[in-house]
Amino acid sequence: MAEFSTVVVVESPAKAKTINKYLGSDYKVLASYGHIRDLPSKDGSVKPDEDFAMTWEVDPKAQKRMKDIADAMKSANRLILATDPDREGEAISWHILETLKQKRALGKAKVQRVVFNAITKNAVLEGMAHPREINSELVDAYLARRALDYLVGFNLSPVLWRKLPGARSAGRVQSVALRLICERELEIEAFTAQxxxxxxxxxxxxxxxxxxxxxxxxxxxxxxxxxxxxxxxxxxxxxxxxxxxxxxxxxxxxxxxxPSPPFITSTLQQEASRKLGFSASQTMKIAQGLYEGVNVGGETTGLITYMRTDGVTMAGEAITECRQVIDSLHGGRYVPSAPRTYSSRAKNAQEAHEAIRPTSFSRTPHQMAKYLHGDQAKLYDLIWKRSLASQMESxxxxxxxxxxxxxxxxxxxxxxxxxxxxxxxxxxxxxxxxxxxxxxxxxxxxxxxxxxxxxxxxxxxxxxx
The missing domain is CATH 2.70.20.10 (Topoisomerase I, domain 3)
Structure with a gap:
């Protein structure tokens, strides 16, 4: 008989090992390695005339991972989908669930969705204590975007290749962005400088x-x-x-x-570009590593909260610790009489998500420097200082x-x-x-x-x- 009763699926194998250690032997944590299936690049994968019906195909590299998950479910009575806490993470959980249903691998197992805002023991246990169902609205948003990606790219790219040999592709976002750039360039050419x-x-x-x-x-x-x-x-x-x-x-x-509010995804990318010279993709890659965890004193520890967010709030316990650290490092005069609160200016911001902040303000950049490589240390220093400053006196x-x-x-x-x-x-x-x-x-x-x-x-x- 298997030693575990619950299968937990995350995206990253690095996270899987860490989270399994936090949860114990009654859990088996497996990694999906990101998306497991996609639309085949052939005509008919999206059918607009059939209420945008979509045909999915499991990636060949994901076949073995899905088999491992299906085999593990033979001995489990619960499946927890713990992919990343954003739209793409929700979509991956939905794809895994749909694929397991097709394989008839679930039986009577209970299926739940949990999210971890940070990869620390407290954050993982907090997430496990608040399971929910898959958010169908986030999945629908993903499906709409993926259908548009396919319909625009699949139909426009061949035209582009014929007209402009050597061109790569056309897409839902880049085609519109290119038009905006061209229109702006025409305005610049027509402008008479004064x-x-x-x-x-x-x-x-x-x-x-x-x-x-x-x-x-x-x-x-x-x-x-x-x-x-x-x-x-x-x-x-x-x-x-x-x-x-x-x-x-x-x-x-x-x-x-x-002070400015703590970072969201876009402001982190902007500030890392200004101060560190990082590209947007470089910033997100480094932040992903800090979120998933680094080896701190022999234990993998997530150093920042999830880095894809448009929320500017911090959890109450984080603000309390933040104010204590400010008092310790700078003195009581630098601590406002009341905690600062921020709200997002974006109309469609997901306020439920925290801002990007250190998982513990007591882990100062100076203390963490010996565990991080150069670019990691620079980005952690930027996030730590911006987050701490957001709760300091004016x-x-x-x-x-x-x-x-x-x-x-x-x-x-x-x-x-x-x-x-x-x-x-x-x-x-x-x-x-x-x-x-x-x-x-x-x-x-x-x-x-x-x-x-x-x-x-x-x-x-x-x-x-």
Missing amino acids: EYWSIEADFSAKTGEFTARLTHLDGNKLDKLSLKNEAEATRAKNIIEAGNFSVGNVEKKPVRRH AQQERTTVDATSSDGETTLRVTGTVTVFDGFLTLYQEGRDDDGDTEGGSLPALVQGESLTTKVVKPEQHFT
């Missing part, structure tokens, strides 16, 4: 130097395109160089800067705007600087930006209204729209 100029000047005061940008000329406020050519820019430059300037209006305004800053005004009041140059009074979450993490021009101004010397200024250098710069 010349404009900006002017900055370096000023010296008693307490230091600063750079300001021209905002008013001849008593009139300038917009982006006001200085249309080099002649106008040269005239403005000459006026500034000939003028006598002093500090005009000085406006100080306190501001609070709040930064307190003072934004100062200073006008350098000519003695006749006709010409004004303006500069805005930001001084951090309390760094808050910025002590740990600052979000990257795609455009360097978006960054806030740096610090300014102490300036007093009416103080005389010396004009050092005036710098006109040409631009085009």
